[in-house]
Amino acid sequence: MRRHPSTTPRTPRLTRALGSLLLVAAAGVFAVGAAPAGQERAAATPLDRIVPAPASAEAGGSPYLVTRDTRIRIDAAREDTRRIGAYLADVLRPSTGYPLPLTTHGRGGIRLRLANGRFGAEGYRLDSGARGVTITAREPAGLFHGVQTLRQLLPAAVERKSVQPGPWPVAGGTVEDAPRYAYRGAMLDVSRHFFTVAQVKRYIDELALYKINKLHLHLSDDQGWRIAVDSWPRLAAYGGSTEVGGGPGGFYTKDDYREIVRYAASRYLEVVPEIDMPGHTNAALASYAELNCDGVAPPLYTGTKVGFSSLCVAKDRTYDFVDDVIRELAALTPGRYLHIGGDEAHSTSHDDYVKFMDRVQPVVAKYGKTVIGWHQLTGATPAPGALAQYWGLDSTSAAEKEQVAKAARNGTGLILSPADRVYLDMKYTKDTPLGLAWAGYVEVRRSYDWDPGAYLPGAPASAVRGVEAPLWSETLSTSAHIDYMAFPRLPGAAELGWSPAATHDWETYKVRLAAQAPRWDALGIGYYRSPQVPWPSR
Known part of the structure; x- marks a missing residue:
């Protein structure tokens, strides 16, 4: 078996979406909004950089900029949503230096939302625009997978364990995603x-x-x-x-x-x-x-x-x-x-x-x-x-x-x-x-x-x-x-x-x-x- 056996071009479904993303990337995507001084303009990672490739991705609208005022919004009654929000905050806080408090109130920021929909057991939808990022899923596993996509849309320095200069833009657009295999x-x-x-x-x-x-x-x-x-x-x-x-x-x-x-x-x-x-x-x-x-x-x-x-x-x-x-x-x-x-x-x-x-x-x-x-x-x-x-x-x-x-x-x-x-x-x-x-x-x-x-x-x-x-x-x-x-x-x-x-x-x-x-x-x-x-x- 596995150690010593006896014997020693497709067309992507996302052509239209990825094509538009590449055009956006070539033109340069810039974060706008309430950015700190000196961070008004920063290139955002285009949605076509995600691994694994999503089921669909559409670029559009202004990016969202994670700032010191960003909050992570979660469902009030769901402990699993709170745990995923805390996980995300633990990833982002060391590198950004931002407090990123969890909250059940307000608007904008990064929202983690469980809702009925055609997401399946592990699917999710990510919507990003100037006012915030919303990840929606039917089950907590899908919400967690959506958080992994958000990590990849942020600059790579977000993974470091010490404060980095930023800024922290997320490209505008929508990702809808679910796995091929369970x-x-x-x-x-x-x-x-x-x-x-x-x-x-x-x-x-x-x-x-x-x-x-x-x-x-x-x-x-x-x-x-x-x-x-x-x-x-x-x-x-x-x-x-x-x-x-x-x-x-x-x-x-x-x-x-x-x-x-x-x-x-x-x-x-x-x-x-x-x-x-x-x-x-x-x-x-x-x-x-x-x-x-x-x-x-x-x-x-x-x-x-x-x-x-x-x-x-x-x-x-x-x-x-x-x-x-x-x-x-x-x-x-x-x-x-x-x-x-x-x-x-x-x-x-x-x-x-x-x-x-x-x-x-x-x-x-x-x-x-x-x-x-x-x-x-x-x-x-x-x-x-x-x-x-x-x-x-x-x-x-x-x-x-x-x-x-x-x-x-x-x-x-x-x-x-x-x-x-x-x-x-x-x-x-x-x-x-x-x-x-x-x-x-x-x-x-x-x-x-x-x-x-x-x-x-x-x-x-x-x-x-x-x-x-x-x-x-x-x-x-x-x-x-x-x-x-x-x-x-x-x-x-x-x-x-x-x-x-x-x-x-x-x-x-x-x-x-x-x-x-x-x-x-x-x-x-x-x-x-x-x-x-x-x-x-x-």
Whole structure:
């Protein structure tokens, strides 16, 4: 599967709107109104710079200028609106130096409004003019996504943590937006190398900026078990005591995990925990001899090979273990999904694999969760409602692709994570100092230039639930490593999941992507300066 497999021009829907925006940008947009002395005129960021591209955008009217008198207006009776308003104020106050109080009264300023409308669960409308900016959504998630768009319409310096000179204009016009897919994910492998709660929170903030709504945490593998399980305490205490290369490893207490879940929810991301099985289980096998068919615990493992471990499918004790782990993890996880892995089970026979999945999938349902598995799950019988996460390559055999497509035709939903497109740990080029290359080199254009709805032959477009960008950590051990491999490819994966297919065009996207660079600089995100992208000079 994902580590070492056996084989190593569209017309944008927004042409009219974006054309007018480019004319506005070329002419220069200037903020007007009650600006402080010396800040009467300042170029505003045009609406065509948003990533992911919105469903529609129309430039028009005068910009709004955020000033010391700006207030953030919220609904009086809605605590979720208040929390989003406080989040926005926390973003804007350090750089502007303005008080930006929250209020339920008055006119103008920045208004966050929940209202009935055809926005869907995550859509929003942003209206900007000389008197203020209004973001309207049906649900809080849409309001939060609209706030991310507002951030991108403000100058990049707004992301800095010290007072900047400003001014702070928002281009006039209207954005109406909603996602193409409901599942827009990113995966972080905390098993090969362990990442702290603070490091995970940092990544969550980066994901939220681009409207990603799922954080898939790969919590167990051969090299480490990263979540406390009360009924099997040695899983974390012993199985979590190392990592690739023999470092100290680590694990999340239940309170740590709850904090990650809470923080993700505050950014409108749902945590999808993964316990990989029946393979990728050496950390568990080393922790408990009884999980091995021969009753002998193997040593802890700190290398990077795959496919050598397997739970003992024939033992009833194995299913006691699975039930306990899923029960405790499901109780900690408010989201709807629980990922059971299922990839690279090379040490498990096909018959045993099928037997295992037939027994384990009902356990997930028993504890109120929906199964996700890597696409090898389609070699068994996916449970009703299960999602298969496809990680194959363009070069994956037709037979394997057809197996997945057939499951999709029979009702299994698909999450697309093709390794040679959106595996963020793949090297950009042969000279990339981090990452692996078993799926090939994945430059920025290759990671963006594909259509999820038409990617897998024989799979109906309606079966595609979304896109996920995994980041495996064999070679990554710091937040700086995460940033370098995720940026600039992560925003492209986010756009594939969010934006209408008709907006996907490399030539216009690379310009919008380049415009994100000053924002990353302001946020302290170190990124790969791909020669395929026309980056601004520093």
